[in-house]
Amino acid sequence: xxxxxxxxxxxxxxxxxxxxxxxxxxxxxxxxxxxxxxxxxxxxxxxxxxxxxxxxxxxxxxxxxxxxxxxxxxxxxxxxxxxxxxxxxxxxxxxxxxxxxxxxxxxxxxxxxxxxxxxxxxxxxxxxxxxxxxxxxxxxxxxxxxxxxxxxxxxxxxxxxxxxxxxxxxxxxxxxxxxxxxxxxxxxxxxxxxxxxxxxxxxxxxxxxxxxxxxxxxxxxxxxxxxxxxxxxxxxxxxxxxxxxxxxxxxxxxxxxxxxxxxxxxxxxxxxxxxxxxxxxxxxxxxxxxxxxxxxxxxxxxxxxxxxxxxxxxxxxxxxxxxxxxxxxxxxxxxxxxxxxxxxxxxxxxxxxxxxxxxxxxxxxxxxxxxxxxxxxxxxxxxxxxxxxxxxxxxxxxxxxxxxxxxxxxxxxxxxxxxxxxxxxxxxx
Numbered sequence: 001x002x003x004x005x006x007x008x009x010x011x012x013x014x015x016x017x018x019x020x021x022x023x024x025x026x027x028x029x030x031x032x033x034x035x036x037x038x039x040x041x042x043x044x045x046x047x048x049x050x051x052x053x054x055x056x057x058x059x060x061x062x063x064x065x066x067x068x069x070x071x072x073x074x075x076x077x078x079x080x081x082x083x084x085x086x087x088x089x090x091x092x093x094x095x096x097x098x099x100x101x102x103x104x105x106x107x108x109x110x111x112x113x114x115x116x117x118x119x120x121x122x123x124x125x126x127x128x129x130x131x132x133x134x135x136x137x138x139x140x141x142x143x144x145x146x147x148x149x150x151x152x153x154x155x156x157x158x159x160x161x162x163x164x165x166x167x168x169x170x171x172x173x174x175x176x177x178x179x180x181x182x183x184x185x186x187x188x189x190x191x192x193x194x195x196x197x198x199x200x201x202x203x204x205x206x207x208x209x210x211x212x213x214x215x216x217x218x219x220x221x222x223x224x225x226x227x228x229x230x231x232x233x234x235x236x237x238x239x240x241x242x243x244x245x246x247x248x249x250x251x252x253x254x255x256x257x258x259x260x261x262x263x264x265x266x267x268x269x270x271x272x273x274x275x276x277x278x279x280x281x282x283x284x285x286x287x288x289x290x291x292x293x294x295x296x297x298x299x300x301x302x303x304x305x306x307x308x309x310x311x312x313x314x315x316x317x318x319x320x321x322x323x324x325x326x327x328x329x330x331x332x333x334x335x336x337x338x339x340x341x342x343x344x345x346x347x348x349x350x351x352x353x354x355x356x357x358x359x360x361x362x363x364x365x366x367x368x369x370x371x372x373x374x375x376x377x378x379x380x381x382x383x384x385x386x387x388x389x390x391x392x393x394x395x396x397x398x399x400x401x402x403x404x405x406x407x408x409x410x411x412x413x414x415x416x417x418x419x420x421x422x423x424x425x426x427x428x429x
Contacts, residue, residue: 034107113248
């Protein structure tokens with residue numbers, strides 16, 4: 001959204017000895033149960049003395065590593081970065097931060113926050129932007145004869161409940177709540193992500209499920225998440241502070257933590273800075289102006305999200321197609337296995353060797369898309385797919401166990417199809 005000279009220069013938090021960085025600080029006083037007792041927003045100057053990666057922080061805090069697998073095609077020879085030790089002083093600070101961040105998360109869970117330990121993926125294409133090619137017509141995959149393939153690298157992560165990633169994410173939630181309190185206290189217009197709770201009177205079993213979640217404070221299973229998701233209302237942006245059911249927040253929340261890459265976050269920073277500099281002046285943007293602004297950019301943001309998902313899925317399917325071509329031409333390499341990978345950002349997750357047979361339980365049929373959702377064993381994660389040679393859904397019931405193999409991959413149309421294999425029951429003696 002902003003030029004590199006700004007994001008990688010004055011606005012960057014990258015290590016720069018003896019250089020002062022200008023930031024906006026969102027401070028909160030929490031009790032041991034995670035309740036916010038007091039808050040403050042003020043401009044600050046900091047010196048970034050040490051950059052710590054998520055992996056380093058996980059190791060220092062004795063958290064389970066989040067990275068399940070990483071890979072690239074064409075294969076790269078770059079070794080995995082070694083984890084430099086975190087200083088004792090920084091580790092002590094991280095433990096304090098972790099204690100209160102997860103106390104706040106526990107408070108949100110008790111207030112109904114929905115959370116599931118799912119699998120996430122990161123996909124990267126290099127070089128970026130891509131180099132233009134000439135005299136190349138991709139009429140059929142021929143990866144071996146084309147030496148200008150961009151490198152597709154991926155990282156599969158387990159979203160553990162206690163991880164440095166979630167610790168940072170929870171601090172961002174706290175900052176959003178602090179900003180909401182500041183906006184309300186000083187009558188400054190802002191845009192609040194809001195979501196109404198489901199109607200529990202028509203579905204009392206959902207009330208029992210939510211009570212169990214808030215009591216145990218444990219991650220939801222995929223089946224529970226599906227059962228509840230079908231009854232959740234869409235989130236929306238409101239100019240008045242309201243509850244956000246899925247987040248477990250009932251007093252308002254505002255996005256302010258990414259002003260360098262999200263335009264509405266930057267607008268909120270403009271509102272804050274204007275009030276800090278001119279506390280007696282009218283707000284920089286009125287409520288009507290913010291509402292008009294959001295409407296004008298909402299369509300653009302939605303189109304960008306769709307384009308991002310399609311692009312990531314396209315390159316992911318290209319990765320799968322490359323591996324499939326290698327396995328077909330070199331059967332001896334098939335034992336190396338097609339690595340575990342989250343198949344796209346549209347919940348196509350954890351596909352393995354295209355030659356392998358997958359066994360799993362069907363969970364739900366989506367008639368409007370002619371797709372099934374299943375838990376593929378042994379991963380136990382959701383996969384959306386269409387199936388070739390599959391009996392009609394009216395003949396099958398959810399939780400039925402099926403077997404299938406990858407049938408076709410079409411990166412150009414973003415499609416994955418499985419071939420159905422009836423399970424052969426062992427002969428009775």
